[in-house]
Amino acid sequence: MTTAGCSSVTGGDDGDTTTDAVTTEVPETTDTVTSNETATSNETSHNDTATNETASDGHSHSHGNESTSEASNSSDIDAAYTGQMAVMVAGERVSLAEAYGSDSTLTMSDKDTWHTNETTTLATALSEAGVEANESTLSYAGKTYDASENGTKISYRVDSHEVDPEEYTLESDDKVWVLVVSNDSNVTTPGEYIPPENLHVHGTIEFTVDGDELDFSRDKYQQAGHNDHFHFEGGHADPWHAHSAHVTLGYAMSTLDGINMTDEAIVYNGVRYPYSGENGTVTVTVNGEPVAPNDYYLKNGDSVRIVIEPSD
Known part of the structure; x- marks a missing residue:
């Protein structure tokens, strides 16, 4: 998958500043996630104040031991x-x-x-x-x-x-x-919610833009209750948590502040990176294999890798 054309990455992963250009509403869909690549507003408001993840989604969020x-x-x-x-x-x-x-x-x-x-x-x-x-x-x-x-x-x-x-x-x-x-x-996306005390899905992720890896342990990605079905928690970047068997990769990424993923492109901090060859090179793989983000359901143990290399 490749892209071409934008001279720089807007915003990067610097500080806790979020852009107004891209926030994402994640609707419930049948079999695929319908996303607006230009984006509108996030499913919930985001602020970068550190919060305790025991709120909102009802999780106990004891990261080391979720069982009850x-x-x-x-x-x-x-x-x-x-x-x-x-x-x-x-x-x-x-x-x-x-x-x-x-x-x-x-x-x-x-x-x-x-x-x-x-x-x-x-x-x-x-x-x-x-x-x-x-x-x-x-x-x-x-x-x-x-x-x-x-x-x-x-x-x-x-x-x-x-x-x-x-x-x-x-x-x-x-x-x-x-x-x-x-x-x-x-089957609908994101699917039936699985409570935290029950068996649910975990995996790892690497998301790199212009050589800089996003730090999903930061507060902006750890907002309490930002999304019940997919989130990071406890101040950890790994693992991610999916509380349904029917969370697609596209849905999961589009719940995160400043990211919107469709089957045609990734929008990151207001810049659109199509897979077809504009603005640079985009690679989306799970366990080393390319996937269609809105057709691929996250599974336990998945290793997600997303790399955006903007063109100069």
């Missing part, structure tokens, strides 16, 4: 293997707690937390919950999703790694995400 009573209760269960799992199929979260019976290999102590005393593959665990899964297809509730079909995406993610469910054996402390999206899914 659910996790502590589950730790009392004696099992050889314990982890967490979320299965999202076409916008619906599969209720594993209801699906597993007394004779199932896995049991659930709460919405997220599984336990087992047996060695089992992810595919077997899913099958016992009524989800038939292999590397390229998944069947649930009478419908089969095929990753080879246009618009269908199937992801089996354990921590930060994609796995083949038929080959992967569950281990203790695994955080498992299964995500299926298709063109006819009832």
Whole structure:
């Protein structure tokens, strides 16, 4: 992806000064995020006064330990293997707690937390919950999703790694995400909110403009309650937090002060950098692979890299 033409970067990441030229309203959309590249106003007002992130969005924001009573209760269960799992199929979260019976290999102590005393593959665990899964297809509730079909995406993610469910054996402390999206899914962006005490999505980001990396630990990016679905917290730049399985990269970036991202361009501090070759070079990758920002749903363990190199 490339761009060409603007002689300088407006504003950079200097100080806590924000520009009036670009703030972004992030609407809820179906499957893609509709963004105004010239931008209007941010979802909430921004000031650069340091605030305590325990406000507004209802998070406890103890960055080192987000788990609450659910996790502590589950730790009392004696099992050889314990982890967490979320299965999202076409916008619906599969209720594993209801699906597993007394004779199932896995049991659930709460919405997220599984336990087992047996060695089992992810595919077997899913099958016992009524989800038939292999590397390229998944069947649930009478419908089969095929990753080879246009618009269908199937992801089996354990921590930060994609796995083949038929080959992967569950281990203790695994955080498992299964995500299926298709063109006819009832999916909206940013999706259903996941409370902080439940399993949600984390990852890392590098955003560089003209050789200078943005510092997402700064107050302007850490406003209390600036966005419930995507944010940084606790004064940390890593990890970012996504409280939904359906937060796109474009939505996430467009919640941040001075940034607006569409499938055609990034607007940063009032300057538009198209991917097509104006104003310089723009690179947008996740885990080293180029993505369409408003089609890509952030997944646990994702490493986002955005680089803008303005032309002189």
